Structure formats: structure tokens, C-alpha cells
Amino acid sequence: MTPNEDANLIQELFPWVSTPPIISAPMRGVSGPELAVEVSKAGGLGFIGPGLTESSLELNLIQAEKLVAGISQFQKLDVLPIGVGFIVWDSVLEVALNVILKYRPSAVWLFAAREGQKDFDLWINKLNEVSPATKIFIQLGSVTQAIEAFKSKSRPDLIVVQGSDAGGHGLKKGCGLIPLLLEIRDKLDELSYSLKIPKLPLIAAGGIAEGRGVAASLILGASGVAMGTRFLASNESLVAQGYKNALIEAEDGGQNTKRTFLFDQLRGTTGWPKDYNGRSVINQSVRDDELNSIPFEENKKLYEEALAKGDQGWGFENGRLTTFAGAEVGLIKKIEPAAQLVFKVREDAIKCLHIAL
Ligand SMILES: Cc1cc2nc3c(=O)[nH]c(=O)nc-3n(C[C@H](O)[C@H](O)[C@H](O)COP(=O)(O)O)c2cc1C
Structure with missing residues (x-):
């Protein structure tokens, strides 16, 4: 697959997302509804991070609903054009299910389960029951975790491959994004062939702040890119x-x-x-x-x-x-509006890909 064909997989799942797909990662207490909606409005996929309190989840989704109301590009969707992130070890599944059922975000992003794939399986099964249209991302940091997720009966819809350069939490024993993404891509492609099960789109995360990193990730086999730190330094992020x-x-x-x-x-x-x-x-x-x-x-x-x-x-x-x-x-030089970041990163990535191909 060429990088561009691969990136189109995301558009099948999230039709408003432009290629190459740019995702703002969910960040606890940092990425609220304003940031998520601005990213999605710019043709990316914005995630709301876990809230600092249990009630903030619903309040954030109410706010997101208000922010997207009346926006023509989202009018025909039967889901909210943003996602919500959960840190699994620290979240209550029943609370999550009630809110997902009620607000139907287009995506849920799961991270850091205490019991690994066993916990992810439980969450994925229940989430699929309450909102089949919601696509499930799980963020992982090793080849072993990716193989387990891929072979599991309750497969996610996408896997986020988190390299060890990533900001915030991740595996203590990590690996840089380049070898990690390549090894996971190869292993999952082999499994897809030998087990005759469909491929899964991979999203690259960790150390990417601009178009060159996006272009490189697509060439390495990712279907899209998630950035956290770059969006921390945006007008809409909630940090001081x-x-x-x-x-x-x-x-x-x-x-x-x-x-x-x-x-x-x-x-x-x-x-x-x-x-x-x-x-x-x-x-x-x-x-x-x-x-x-x-x-x-x-x-x-x-x-x-x-x-x-x-x-x-x-x-x-x-x-x-x-x-x-x-x-x-060190690549981040100024605070910018999130939508402007999405446009610029995407445009630069396209220029780099044209040079590369
Ligand atoms: C301040 C901060 C908070 C984060 N909070 C979460 C979180 O709540 N859930 C999660 O899945 N990932 C979280 N992450 C990790 C991101 O999902 C993502 O892996 C990371 O930001 C990607 O690397 P980058 O920061 O180099 O772009 C956080 C990252 C940062 C920088």
C-alpha cells in the first residue's frame, strides 16, 4: 500500500477527516471540548482527555455537542465528530458506558489497562454493545501488546503505537517510534496474512510535532498521526x-x-x-x-x-x-490556534510526501 492509500482507511471510518489524518491525543485535564472540536473542524480528529473529576466527562460532551451544533460539515453524521479518551485503570466502565450511550462520540481511546488486554477486551465488548458506531482506539507501546490486541476476539478498530519519545505517560521500558512502528506493522501484516484476518490501521504517536514527522510516519506504515505535546502548546489547551x-x-x-x-x-x-x-x-x-x-x-x-x-x-x-x-x-516555537496547527501540519506533510514519492 502507498502511504496515501493507507491513510484513506481513516477517512472510511471518519468521513470528515482529511488526508493525512491528524489526531489530537486525549490528555487528562488538558484537551477539553474546545480543543477537540477545533481539531475536528479543521479536518482532523480531536479527542477530549479524561477529566479531573467523574462529572467532567458528561459536562465536556454537553459542551462538545453545543460547539458542533449547526456546523454544516457535521450535519449528516449520527455520531459526535470527536473522540473521548479513558485511562482504563483509573476509570469506571459503567460511568463511561452511560455517557457514551447518551452522546455517541465517533471514537473512544483506551490507554493503560492494569490487566492489559483482558481489561481492554471487557471495555471493547461493552462499548461495542452500547454504541456500535463508536470506533475504538487502543494506545499501546510494545510489539507484544500489539500482537495481543490484534489477535484478540475483541479487536479494537485502530491501534495507536506510542513511541517512547511521547510526552506524558507511557511504558517505562519503551522504544523509539521508528523501530516500534516498523516491527508492529510487519508483525501484524504477517498475522493478517497467516490468520486471514483484516489489517488494522496504525496511528503513530510520540515525538511528532510537524509535517515532516507526519510524512515520515505514513511512509513507515501508519495510517495517521496523533500528537499530544504539539497541541498542549495551542490556544485551546487547558494548561496554564x-x-x-x-x-x-x-x-x-x-x-x-x-x-x-x-x-x-x-x-x-x-x-x-x-x-x-x-x-x-x-x-x-x-x-x-x-x-x-x-x-x-x-x-x-x-x-x-x-x-x-x-x-x-x-x-x-x-x-x-x-x-x-x-x-x-524543541520543535515547538509558538502557541497557535489548534485549527491552524492542523492545516499547517497537514499541508507540510503533503509537501514532504510529494518530495518523497
Ligand atoms: C500532558 C499530557 C497528558 C496526557 N494524557 C493522556 C491521557 O489522559 N490519556 C492518554 O491515552 N494519553 C495521554 N497522553 C499521551 C498521549 O496520548 C500521546 O501518547 C502523546 O502525547 C504522544 O506523544 P507527543 O506528546 O510526543 O505528541 C498525554 C500526553 C501529555 C503530553
Whole structure:
């Protein structure tokens, strides 16, 4: 398959999405309905992230419904043209099902199940029962997980391949997107042939911030691309201005971001399955922990003091607050409207693909 034919698979599932498909990843407390709808309006697929409270899920979907009402390109759809993300280990299936049944988002994105594929199977079966039109994405970070998902009776509709450069949480023992995507593509194609089961579209995630990364991902065998960190630095993302400023300031992501458990411990967002940690910009909290060996309780106290400073609490030199971001953070130079980002990334990717083909 050529990259462009492959990318058309997504358009069959989400007819308003232009090629190459650009997806804004669900990010907890960061990607709300405004961001998701702006991305979808621009011909991408926007996801709402898990809310900070249980009730925020429904409130976000009510808001998304209002935002898409009357938009002509969405009028004939019988689903909401956005998706919703769930962190499976931390979500209540019944709550999710009630809301999905009521609002019928076009997609659900599942991530980080404590019992792996067993939990995903349960969620996929129930979600398919309540809303067959809702397509299921699962985000995975290893070849083994991808094979399990592919062979499972309750297959997802799409697999998001998350490379270890990704911002936020992911597998502690990860792999860069290039070898991961290639090995998964090859293994799943072999299985599709030997087991005579249909192929599944793969979505590339982790380290992509602009058109060149999108074009490369399509050539590597992805049908679309999901970006998180790039959309964090958009007008519509819900993070504080201080966080956005820290993203613009950060460069050389290999040196200045790292995967760590520290921020979950400092924020009290513990409980993640033990093989997950999160990539964040390195700041004074990390340096105090690793270089200055200050006791954890002292570091936590300083973290709480930084929280009280608001926007001043972020930043490379003196900042301490959690700044989840991918290794591509140095490619992000300004905060832009999400729709503009989608148009620009898509246009640049098309130019790169024309050069490549
Ligand atoms: C701030 C932040 C929050 C995230 N929250 C979630 C989440 O709630 N659920 C999820 O499936 N992935 C989450 N992710 C990971 C994304 O789904 C995606 O894998 C990642 O952003 C892709 O890498 P990139 O940031 O380099 O684009 C988050 C990422 C970031 C940066």
C-alpha cells in the first residue's frame, strides 16, 4: 500500500477527516471540548482527555455537542465528530458506558489497562454493545501488546503505537517510534496474512510535532498521526500560560526531558500500573531529586510552594511544576490556534510526501 492509500482507511471510518489524518491525543485535564472540536473542524480528529473529576466527562460532551451544533460539515453524521479518551485503570466502565450511550462520540481511546488486554477486551465488548458506531482506539507501546490486541476476539478498530519519545505517560521500558512502528506493522501484516484476518490501521504517536514527522510516519506504515505535546502548546489547551511558556522555552528534548515517576509522586497522582512513567521537561524538582539528593518531603514542600506561585511555578531554571512533554518539545516555537496547527501540519506533510514519492 502507498502511504496515501493507507491513510484513506481513516477517512472510511471518519468521513470528515482529511488526508493525512491528524489526531489530537486525549490528555487528562488538558484537551477539553474546545480543543477537540477545533481539531475536528479543521479536518482532523480531536479527542477530549479524561477529566479531573467523574462529572467532567458528561459536562465536556454537553459542551462538545453545543460547539458542533449547526456546523454544516457535521450535519449528516449520527455520531459526535470527536473522540473521548479513558485511562482504563483509573476509570469506571459503567460511568463511561452511560455517557457514551447518551452522546455517541465517533471514537473512544483506551490507554493503560492494569490487566492489559483482558481489561481492554471487557471495555471493547461493552462499548461495542452500547454504541456500535463508536470506533475504538487502543494506545499501546510494545510489539507484544500489539500482537495481543490484534489477535484478540475483541479487536479494537485502530491501534495507536506510542513511541517512547511521547510526552506524558507511557511504558517505562519503551522504544523509539521508528523501530516500534516498523516491527508492529510487519508483525501484524504477517498475522493478517497467516490468520486471514483484516489489517488494522496504525496511528503513530510520540515525538511528532510537524509535517515532516507526519510524512515520515505514513511512509513507515501508519495510517495517521496523533500528537499530544504539539497541541498542549495551542490556544485551546487547558494548561496554564506558565506551562505553555515552559514548552516554548524548552529545547534539545533528549537532554532536557526525561521519563520519571517523580512528578506523579510530587502531585500525588500515583496508582499507575508499575510499568508506566511519564516524560516531562527537566526542572528544579528533578535536579533536586537526582543531583542534590534533597529528601522527598522537602522536594514536595517546595513543589507545593511553586504551585502557589501560579505561572511562575513553571520553567527550566527555577520552575518546579509538572511539565509533561515529548522529546520533540524543541520543535515547538509558538502557541497557535489548534485549527491552524492542523492545516499547517497537514499541508507540510503533503509537501514532504510529494518530495518523497
Ligand atoms: C500532558 C499530557 C497528558 C496526557 N494524557 C493522556 C491521557 O489522559 N490519556 C492518554 O491515552 N494519553 C495521554 N497522553 C499521551 C498521549 O496520548 C500521546 O501518547 C502523546 O502525547 C504522544 O506523544 P507527543 O506528546 O510526543 O505528541 C498525554 C500526553 C501529555 C503530553
